[in-house]
Amino acid sequence: MSGFDELVPRLRAFAAAREWEPFHTPRNLAMALSGEVGELVAELQWLSDKEIREQLDGGALRERVADEVADVLLYLVRFADVCGLDLAAEAHAKIDRNEHRFPPLEANPSA
Template identity: 55%
Template sequence: MTTPPATDDALIELRTALRRFAAEREWDVFHTPKNLAMALAGEAGEVIEHFQWLSAEQSAALPPDTREAVALELADVLLYLVRLADKLDVDLAEAARRKMDINAKRYPVELARGRALKYQQL
């Protein structure tokens, strides 16, 4: 069984749960945009550690224990991202849709298909 994709409602529920989690621990004072951005970068680094020195093939076929560790690190990244967006009053789902629209214009299918070039190089 596959997990359904995150929806706006799922992000809102996650944001609400994170607000409650932080409030119960009186962590709001620590959750400044600067601190959350730094924590987000640190967690992204922990994701990267699992892939360092792996070949492309190895990175696509992680053993179950490594895959689970990566899943938890990805969750940390998501949690900090949602919390940072909340603190900055950013609607992540809406911002992501806007960014996808921008990327669709920057990377038209007929120019970008099968090419790993920056949009200025297409």
């Protein structure tokens, strides 16, 4: 069982123990997910790419970003579960579609 496979039953149990299932509708979870993405963006909003790279090496920004990334992931996993979607399978299918839409760049024959 992969780490992601373990998240689904753990999140189900977590929500059930708190009687949150009635609130975990696709709409509510999508809104919560959007809010958490906004919180992740807010951590990086006024920093340059260089500052972000430097501050992600350790310290407070890394901890805050890690917390927000975890929140985004947890809401996404819960959303997919409630919607009956296999998150890994859907991600692989999307990559497959993107491989057809965006073929690899071919080497420049004149170079």
